[in-house]
Each structure stands twice: as C-alpha cells, then as structure tokens.
Amino acid sequence: MQASDLATQFNLTVVAGREGLDRIVAGGHCGDLLSEVMANAPIGCVWLTIQGHQNIIAVAILREMAAVVLTGGNVPDDATRAKADQEKIPIMLSGQRTYDLAGQLYAAGVV
Numbered sequence: 671m672q673a674s675d676l677a678t679q680f681n682l683t684v685v686a687g688r689e690g691l692d693r694i695v696a697g698g699h700c701g702d703l704l705s706e707v708m709a710n711a712p713i714g715c716v717w718l719t720i721q722g723h724q725n726i727i728a729v730a731i732l733r734e735m736a737a738v739v740l741t742g743g744n745v746p747d748d749a750t751r752a753k754a755d756q757e758k759i760p761i762m763l764s765g766q767r768t769y770d771l772a773g774q775l776y777a778a779g780v781v
Contacts, residue, residue, distance in 0.1 A: 671695045671780060673737040673760045676716060680774065682739060682762035686751040690758035693736040695780060700772050704729055711735065716775070718768045722746040726761075727753040735759065741768040 674691035677684050684691065696714030701707045702721055711717055711733045718739045719726065727750060730738050737760040740746060746754070746761055754761045764771050 673716070673762075676737065676780065677760075677762055679778070680764070680771070682764050684760055684762050686746065686754035687737075687758055687760035689755070690737070690760045693760065695736040698772065698775055698780065700768050708732055716780070718772055718775075720744045720768065722750060724750045724753050726750065727757055727759055730754075730759045731757055737762055739764055739771070741766060741771055 673693045673695060676695055695716050697712040699707060699711035699715045700718045702719050704725055707729050713734045714736055716737045716739060717735050718741050720742050722740055722744050726738055739762045741764050743765045
C-alpha cells in the first residue's frame with residue numbers, strides 16, 4: 671500500500687509532503703517519545719503520534735518512514751509542514767485517537 675492509499679482508505683487529510691505520497695507503507699509504529707521511536711520504529715513504517723513539531727521530520731527521515739499521521743486532532747506547525755514538504759515526508763491528520771486508528775490499520779492488514 672502506498673501512503674496515498676492509506677490517506678484515501680482511512681480518510682486522512684494530507685497537509686504536507688504530497689510529493690512523497692508514493693512511498694510504500696511497510697509496517698506501523700505508535701509513539702510520542704522521540705527517542706523510543708528512533709530506536710524501535712520499523713524502516714518504512716507509518717508513524718502515529720500526537721507530536722507536531724519539526725523534530726518529527728528528523729525522526730521520519732532517520733527511520734525512512736512512509737508517512738507521519740498526527741492523531742487526536744493535532745496539527746503540525748508551519749515550520750514542520752515546510753520541512754515535510756522539503757523532505758517529501760507526508761504528514762496526514764486524523765481526528766481519531768491513536769489507539770482507535772491503530773486498531774483500524776491493524777484490522778485492515780496495513781500494519
């Protein structure tokens with residue numbers, strides 16, 4: 671599944687990094703502690719988090735992530751959006767809680 675398919679299937683709003691929507695989703699990870707995500711997120715995953723600051727893009731680059739999904743109605747700041755566009759890392763938004771969206775992704779066989 672490509673990141674664009676993920677956005678469509680789960681009604682996620684893409685707010686940055688549209689040029690990276692062809693990335694392949696190869697797993698998933700949930701977490702908000704950046705050091706834990708850097709150590710444990712699988713390469714190519716979709717990352718569900720509530721964090722919206724620029725450091726999420728650095729972590730996404732490090733782990734070669736397919737996309738970052740901000741859950742719970744959280745939104746990235748302007749600098750984060752600009753960095754995501756520059757690095758072609760899709761940022762998507764969901765109003766759902768991380769737990770609920772993760773369950774849906776898992777049930778659909780995405781992660």
